[in-house]
Amino acid sequence: MARVADIPAIKQIIQPLEESGILVRRTDAEVLEALESFTVVEREGHIIGCAALFPFEKEKCGEVAAIAVSPECRGEGQGDKLLDYIEKKASSLGLQMLFLLTTRTADWFVRRGFTECSIDSIPEERRKKINLSRRSKYYTKQLPPDSSGIRFNRVYS
DSSP: OOOGGGHHHHHHHHHHHHHTTSSOOOOHHHHHHTGGGEEEEEETTEEEEEEEEEEEGGGTEEEEEEEEEOGGGTTSSHHHHHHHHHHHHHHHTTOOEEEEEESSOHHHHHTTTOEEEOGGGSOHHHHTTOOGGGOOEEEEEEOOOOOOOOOOOOEEO
C-alpha cells in the first residue's frame, strides 16, 4: 500500500504518462486523497511502479487506474506483477469484475484478459465523471472468486 512519503515517487513515475496524455493528470492533492487506493512496487528502497484500484462495492467491480512503471524497469514484468496484485486484491474485496479506461494501451490489457465493452458496463457513478473528449476505450475483465485468504500489503520486487 502506498504511503504519504511515496507521493513524490508516484508523481515522478506517472508524470511523463500524464504529459503524453496516456494517464489523466492528478495533482498531489488528488493522489493524496486517493492514496489508500494506490499500490506501489518497491525495489531496493525505491518506488519503481504504481497502480490504483478504485472499488465500486455496490456494483461489485473496481476500476484499474494509473498503472505505471519507471522507464528503467519497463520490460521486466513489473506491470504484470502490479496487475496481478490488483486482481487478487479486488477478488479479496469480493469484487467480481475490473474495468478500465484507456486511450493508448488497450493491446497490453487485452493480452491480459480484458475485453472491450461499452460505456454502459461502467458504473453510473464513474460514467458521470468520464471526460469524453479523451476518447477512451472501455475494457472489463471478470474475476474468479477469492479463495486465497491472503491479506494484501506492500509489493516488493
